[in-house]
Amino acid sequence: MNNTLDVKNINKTYNGVKVINDISFAVKAGEIMGIMGPNGAGKTTTIRMIMGITAPDQGELHFFLNGESRNRIPQASVGYLPEERGLYKEAKVMEILLFLSGLKGLDKVIARKRIMEWLEKFQLADKANSKVQQLSKGMAQKVQFIASVLHQPALVVLDEPFSGLDPVSQDIFKQEIRQLADEGMSILISSHQMNLVEEICNRIFIINKGEKVLYGPLQDIKAQYGSYQVNIIAEQEIPELTQSPLVQSFQRLGKKWSLVLKDNTAPAKFLATIPPGAPIDELSVARISLHDIFVRIAKGGSSDEINLENR
Numbered sequence: 001m002n003n004t005l006d007v008k009n010i011n012k013t014y015n016g017v018k019v020i021n022d023i024s025f026a027v028k029a030g031e032i033m034g035i036m037g038p039n040g041a042g043k044t045t046t047i048r049m050i051m052g053i054t055a056p057d058q059g060e061l062h063f064f065l066n067g068e069s070r071n072r073i074p075q076a077s078v079g080y081l082p083e084e085r086g087l088y089k090e091a092k093v094m095e096i097l098l099f100l101s102g103l104k105g106l107d108k109v110i111a112r113k114r115i116m117e118w119l120e121k122f123q124l125a126d127k128a129n130s131k132v133q134q135l136s137k138g139m140a141q142k143v144q145f146i147a148s149v150l151h152q153p154a155l156v157v158l159d160e161p162f163s164g165l166d167p168v169s170q171d172i173f174k175q176e177i178r179q180l181a182d183e184g185m186s187i188l189i190s191s192h193q194m195n196l197v198e199e200i201c202n203r204i205f206i207i208n209k210g211e212k213v214l215y216g217p218l219q220d221i222k223a224q225y226g227s228y229q230v231n232i233i234a235e236q237e238i239p240e241l242t243q244s245p246l247v248q249s250f251q252r253l254g255k256k257w258s259l260v261l262k263d264n265t266a267p268a269k270f271l272a273t274i275p276p277g278a279p280i281d282e283l284s285v286a287r288i289s290l291h292d293i294f295v296r297i298a299k300g301g302s303s304d305e306i307n308l309e310n311r
């Protein structure tokens with residue numbers, strides 16, 4: 001697959017502190033690439049350099065769009081949802097979307113049709129003539145997202161697109177973003193909520209304190225840190241399971257028991273050791289989450305403390 005964006009060895013220092021340290025990654029045509037990491041890791045700074053808002057101290061950016069290679073971002077071929085949300089509050093939804101798509105060179109008649117289609121997808125068709133200030137925060141975010149994709153750019157950069165959205169809206173966003181990638185758009189998403197975006201990304205780049213932690217196809221990363229987790233709902237501890245030689249660690253949160261299996265333990269092997277009649281209400285098996293992989297790496301290889309609240 002061809003690259004749409006190549007980020008090569010970029011560095012950035014603010015006030016003598018290196019906040020981005022030799023970062024390199026690519027975004028391929030038609031993929032969803034996730035740049036993830038905790039608060040303050042350097043995601044927004046990286047995105048601002050890609051968008052040309054701030055320049056890297058060292059390193060290069062290459063954009064391959066419409067058959068041309070460039071070092072500066074071609075505005076009409078890119079869509080951007082910045083971390084700071086904000087649209088002109090006095091403007092009406094249709095007016096502002098027509099204005100913003102006009103800046104990207106989109107024909108008014110085509111724009112109007114696409115705007116109505118998008119507003120319908122987000123159940124906002126009845127708000128076309130409402131002022132932005134009459135929208136809820138989530139509704140305004142949807143309008144701003146529409147503005148970033150309306151001109152069908154080759155590359156879309158979404159900085160924390162899910163923050164502030166309810167779970168239903170998050171699902172609609174995920175669905176629409178997946179659809180855009182399937183139609184060939186390259187999408188770069190930043191998020192500190194790893195478990196929220198891991199299901200839609202093809203590849204991920206995890207950054208922490210300005211440095212690369214992990215980079216590659218999600219499935220490969222999960223296979224590399226290939227342990228499984230067995231989640232059980234049970235009133236009491238079942239020592240045959242929590243103390244099993246196949247279990248590396250476990251956590252309890254009320255009735256929820258989360259058991260991380262030792263690396264390379266097949267789930268079926270563990271399941272076969274469950275005593276008949278064990279008092280289990282529910283049981284599920286999953287690969288350990290990206291969040292847990294990050295915690296493991298950040299703690300220097302230990303997965304003993306896994307935060308069940310964030311699952």
Ligand SMILES: Nc1ncnc2c1ncn2[C@@H]1O[C@H](COP(=O)(O)OP(=O)(O)OP(=O)(O)O)[C@@H](O)[C@H]1O
Nearest residue numbers: 014015019037038039040041042043044045046192
């Ligand atoms: N304009 C600036 N001047 C000085 N320091 C800055 C500036 N912008 C960012 N930083 C610093 O760079 C580091 C990375 O910040 P950045 O906003 O890129 O993180 P982030 O990963 O996007 O975090 P979050 O998830 O909280 O949005 C932080 O230590 C931040 O304080």
